[in-house]
Amino acid sequence: MTTSYSTDIVIFGGGIAGLWLLNRARDEGYQAILLETNALGGGQTLASQGIIHGGLKYALGGTLTGAANVIADMPAYWRRCLNGSGDVDLRACRVLSESYYMWSDSGLRSKLKTFLGSKSLQGRVEAVAAEKYPGFFKASTVSGSLYELPDFVVDTASLLEVLANKQRGQLFQIGADDYLFNRDSAGKIDSVTITSQGQEIQINTQRFIFSAGEGNQGLIEKADLQTAKSQIRPLKMTYLKKKDLPPVFVHCIGDSFSLTPKLTITSHVDSDGLAVWYLGGELAESGVNRNDDDQIETAKALIQDLFPWLDFSGGEWHCFTINRAEADINNNYRPEDAYFVEEDNILVAWPTKLTLTPSLADKVMGHFARISLCPSAQSNTEEMSNILPSAELADAYWE
Numbered sequence: 001m002t003t004s005y006s007t008d009i010v011i012f013g014g015g016i017a018g019l020w021l022l023n024r025a026r027d028e029g030y031q032a033i034l035l036e037t038n039a040l041g042g043g044q045t046l047a048s049q050g051i052i053h054g055g056l057k058y059a060l061g062g063t064l065t066g067a068a069n070v071i072a073d074m075p076a077y078w079r080r081c082l083n084g085s086g087d088v089d090l091r092a093c094r095v096l097s098e099s100y101y102m103w104s105d106s107g108l109r110s111k112l113k114t115f116l117g118s119k120s121l122q123g124r125v126e127a128v129a130a131e132k133y134p135g136f137f138k139a140s141t142v143s144g145s146l147y148e149l150p151d152f153v154v155d156t157a158s159l160l161e162v163l164a165n166k167q168r169g170q171l172f173q174i175g176a177d178d179y180l181f182n183r184d185s186a187g188k189i190d191s192v193t194i195t196s197q198g199q200e201i202q203i204n205t206q207r208f209i210f211s212a213g214e215g216n217q218g219l220i221e222k223a224d225l226q227t228a229k230s231q232i233r234p235l236k237m238t239y240l241k242k243k244d245l246p247p248v249f250v251h252c253i254g255d256s257f258s259l260t261p262k263l264t265i266t267s268h269v270d271s272d273g274l275a276v277w278y279l280g281g282e283l284a285e286s287g288v289n290r291n292d293d294d295q296i297e298t299a300k301a302l303i304q305d306l307f308p309w310l311d312f313s314g315g316e317w318h319c320f321t322i323n324r325a326e327a328d329i330n331n332n333y334r335p336e337d338a339y340f341v342e343e344d345n346i347l348v349a350w351p352t353k354l355t356l357t358p359s360l361a362d363k364v365m366g367h368f369a370r371i372s373l374c375p376s377a378q379s380n381t382e383e384m385s386n387i388l389p390s391a392e393l394a395d396a397y398w399e
Contacts, residue, residue, distance in 0.1 A: 002193065003202070005379075005381050006378075008379070009025050009033075012209070013216070014036035015213055016354060017351045020357045032170065033203075035194075037212075038176075039394035042394030045160060049153070052075050053355055077359075088361075089166075092162045099134075099249065100151035100152060101128070103146055126148045127145065139310075157395075180193050191203060194388070209340075211351075217230040228343060228346075229327065229328035230327065230328055232323040232325050234321055235280065235324060236287030237280060237284050237397070238278075239397070241275070242277075245277055246267075247275070248265050249265065249267060260285060261281040262282050263303075264279070265278070277303075295319045299319070338350065338351045338360030340360065340363060340364060347364060
């Protein structure tokens with residue numbers, strides 16, 4: 001026997017995008033639930049560095065691209081949420097650093113890129129006088145220039161916990177192969193059937209949202225959608241664990257022609273109290289062409305070259321590959337903003353970047369208002385907890 005439930009919105013995917021959308025939808029009066037096949041945040045969200053940035057990397061060429069203009073207001077948007085005056089209350093979220101920096105070496109091209117970037121984002125990037133350098137850079141034995149950005153860094157594990165805790169009764173775990181979509185007489189998908197613990201349930205809904213990152217492609221195929229297309233861009237992230245590492249939050253601008261920072265560093269602490277340097281940027285992009293051992297050796301050499309005044313001996317090095325999932329529009333073109341496409345009662349959504357997650361929610365909620373998707377008065381999904389287990393939070397990659 002199949003038991004039926006009803007709700008306004010069913011979200012697939014419990015990373016930052018899905019959880020943010022769930023909070024926004026329910027705050028605006030919609031009955032909504034979220035379904036996750038793994039652990040909450042276990043894909044791209046916890047693999048991200050948590051940087052809420054305003055588009056510096058898009059301005060290193062000296063001009064503001066479309067991406068830079070779109071993303072420039074995001075730090076202020078997030079800060080409103082963090083102080084409790086935004087669309088989603090993030091006051092309980094931990095901020096790892098209120099400032100983020102840009103460091104150039106003494107190379108001519110590196111200096112030029114940081115200069116052009118600072119001028120393109122004039123009013124949002126400030127040069128730091130040497131006497132005001134944070135502790136790590138005060139000890140520098142190499143020549144360089146330091147800029148302070150309006151960006152900051154959130155603890156992604158804390159962010160996920162805050163968003164999930166607000167909606168604990170609406171987060172459900174399902175098996176990756178234990179569901180199928182159903183179409184009504186008009187050919188629109190209006191429900192999903194899930195098998196769990198030997199029981200079958202059907203969830204009827206007004207709209208589905210696919211926000212599962214890399215998992216969106218499998219959902220697209222399972223729902224037999226024709227217009228939504230996803231693509232991936234891999235990264236090989238590296239991290240260093242060592243007891244006495246100083247906290248560092250910086251883009252290191254290289255001397256190559258690339259407009260991607262040579263190295264991007266955020267600092268964390270694991271559950272054993274060990275300091276963690278999490279390394280992204282060009283190192284991560286080019287690292288997909290290296291095996292793990294070569295990637296770690298490359299990272300060691302880069303760190304030693306950039307920061308020769310520090311002793312990294314005895315550190316514990318690791319790396320892993322993560323796929324960034326984005327919408328594929330116009331033959332592998334990547335959108336500059338958060339993006340969604342609708343087909344057959346399904347919105348397939350990608351924030352494109354962590355920092356653009358609020359923009360995605362604004363777009364989706366605005367779309368629902370335009371098409372007059374009205375919240376219903378009742379929902380009976382609370383009873384599903386007797387059948388479906390609760391989705392739980394994933395651990396950080398360095399745990």
